[in-house]
Amino acid sequence: MGEAIDLSVSATDAGSPPVTLSLRWGPAGASFLSFADQGVFSWIPAATQVGNFQAEFLAQNSAMASNVATVNLRVSRVPRRIVANAGNFIAIGFTNHTNPQVWSQVFDPLTGLRLGGGKLIDGYLYPVYAYPQWDRFLAMDFDGNGSRELVVAEIAQEASLKTWISVREFMLCLKKRPDFRVLEDSAFQNPGLNEYVPADVDNDGKKELLVVGVATIPNQSWRYYLQTWDLKTATRLKSIRLMSDSAFDYTNPAWHHYMAADVNADGAEEILCIGVTNQTPPRTYCQLPEKFSFRILNAAEFALPDLNQFLTGNVDSEPNDELVAIGVTNESVKRTWVQVWNPNTGVLKYAGTRVLDGAGFALPEANRFVLADRDGSGKQLLLAIGITDSVPGQTWVQMWDLSARTRITSFRILDSPEFLDPTINEFFAMDADNNGDDELIAVGYARANNAHWVQVWDLNPVVRLKTFRVLDSTIFTHPVYNCWTGG
Ligand SMILES: [Ca+2]
Ligand SMILES: [Ca+2]
Ligand SMILES: [Ca+2]
Numbered sequence: 204m205g206e207a208i209d210l211s212v213s214a215t216d217a218g219s220p221p222v223t224l225s226l227r228w229g230p231a232g233a234s235f236l237s238f239a240d241q242g243v244f245s246w247i248p249a250a251t252q253v254g255n256f257q258a259e260f261l262a263q264n265s266a267m268a269s270n271v272a273t274v275n276l277r278v279s280r281v282p283r284r285i286v287a288n289a290g291n292f293i294a295i296g297f298t299n300h301t302n303p304q305v306w307s308q309v310f311d312p313l314t315g316l317r318l319g320g321g322k323l324i325d326g327y328l329y330p331v332y333a334y335p336q337w338d339r340f341l342a343m344d345f346d347g348n349g350s351r352e353l354v355v356a357e358i359a360q361e362a363s364l365k366t367w368i369s370v371r372e373f374m375l376c377l378k379k380r381p382d383f384r385v386l387e388d389s390a391f392q393n394p395g396l397n398e399y400v401p402a403d404v405d406n407d408g409k410k411e412l413l414v415v416g417v418a419t420i421p422n423q424s425w426r427y428y429l430q431t432w433d434l435k436t437a438t439r440l441k442s443i444r445l446m447s448d449s450a451f452d453y454t455n456p457a458w459h460h461y462m463a464a465d466v467n468a469d470g471a472e473e474i475l476c477i478g479v480t481n482q483t484p485p486r487t488y489c490q491l492p493e494k495f496s497f498r499i500l501n502a503a504e505f506a507l508p509d510l511n512q513f514l515t516g517n518v519d520s521e522p523n524d525e526l527v528a529i530g531v532t533n534e535s536v537k538r539t540w541v542q543v544w545n546p547n548t549g550v551l552k553y554a555g556t557r558v559l560d561g562a563g564f565a566l567p568e569a570n571r572f573v574l575a576d577r578d579g580s581g582k583q584l585l586l587a588i589g590i591t592d593s594v595p596g597q598t599w600v601q602m603w604d605l606s607a608r609t610r611i612t613s614f615r616i617l618d619s620p621e622f623l624d625p626t627i628n629e630f631f632a633m634d635a636d637n638n639g640d641d642e643l644i645a646v647g648y649a650r651a652n653n654a655h656w657v658q659v660w661d662l663n664p665v666v667r668l669k670t671f672r673v674l675d676s677t678i679f680t681h682p683v684y685n686c687w688t689g690g
């Protein structure tokens with residue numbers, strides 16, 4: 204998404220040359236430049252163009268005989284990190300107004316009944332809404348009273364781009380405190396690169412909000428800063444610079460990742476920062492700010508940093524959290540390997556588990572990964588969610604025990620022909636029935652009638668518990684902007 208697609212097309216005909224080429228039809232925004240029997244198809248998918256698309260080319264010879272060829276194009280979006288807690292399913296929808304409004308809907312995930320919801324954003328401030336995809340919605344308990352709040356990071360254009368935080372309760376979306384700004388310095392003019400991570404950094408039972416921003420000052424290298432905020436008082440507790448080494452200059456900021464984890468099992472969460480260097484091939488490091496950093500995905504073939512994914516969680520019987528690094532190789536058939544690191548020591552704990560290794564899983568761009576505790580033991584399994592290269596693709600879940608390096612089972616989800624665009628579906632784990640173990644939530648999109656369907660899967664044993672529709676109104680016309688969480 205957002206990257207240019209250029210395809211060279213040519214045709215020959217020995218009997219009645221010359222051949223002329225044209226584009227019969229293709230996705231909105233595509234263009235075709237042709238000269239005789241050569242042509243170039245060019246397309247930069249817009250933010251809303253996610254899914255399967257086709258284009259058809261027509262070749263015609265001098266005898267007016269013609270032939271056509273079609274191309275299938277699959278546009279995937281970068282995975283979004285969905286932060287969810289035990290409890291209800293929250294759908295966040297963007298309306299079709301000129302300045303879109305943002306609404307939340309709260310559902311009981313076991314019955315599909317709608318319990319509450321309300322308006323989160325009352326129309327955008329700017330006339331051309333270029334930024335809804337940059338807003339973020341997080342469920343977190345910032346005051347330690349056991350119930351979660353909905354924290355909204357909203358990008359507003361008021362002379363310059365500004366990042367505002369609003370804190371609301373879930374059921375009616377009422378504000379719990381006045382909004383406040385983060386990344387207040389005017390150097391932070393790339394809010395599309397911001398990251399927001401809830402974490403209890405001091406083990407007092409209250410979550411702080413960690414915000415990472417990229418300062419882009421002309422004629423300087425881009426600089427990464429981490430701010431720690433107390434939401435109750437709107438106080439900035441700390442600000443530190445990340446990845447200050449020059450090896451991280453001018454790499455794509457979208458290659459970097461930020462996660463919270465309790466790496467030493469003392470109750471306080473640390474932040475982990477994944478940074479990619481400007482070397483050839485690029486190297487990938489995990490940094491624990493103010494402590495140390497270590498190299499991960501060490502082999503040279505992990506040279507596709509836009510395809511690598513990273514998770515944190517407890518994947519074995521030792522209570523500290525691990526770093527799960529999912530690397531995609533640049534071989535002719537891309538392969539997906541999972542490494543598990545101890546981020547407290549920088550030691551590789553479980554090396555080399557290959558996942559999604561069937562021939563059909565040839566498009567790692569669309570694969571997704573989720574950690575889930577299926578039995579309440581505190582140990583999380585890896586759900587490797589693979590999308591096959593058929594049209595439409597099938598969605599399969601492989602369940603892996605990473606410490607034993609064994610695949611426990613695999614099963615198909617969103618198994619209905621109406622889910623034509625697997626690249627727009629989203630997945631996360633949460634305890635939907637509050638019994639201490641995680642369920643898998645799959646949100647599927649049916650393009651034909653612009654419908655979002657939620658499937659709730661029990662993982663032990665694997666069985667689908669419930670399917671229900673969310674954002675069931677014609678005003679929600681922006682499937683790419685809509686968001687999901689739980690709490
Ligand atoms: Ca805290
Ligand atoms: Ca800790
Ligand atoms: Ca562990």
Ligand SMILES: [Ca+2]
Pocket residue numbers: 633634635636637638639640641642
């Ligand atoms: Ca459960």
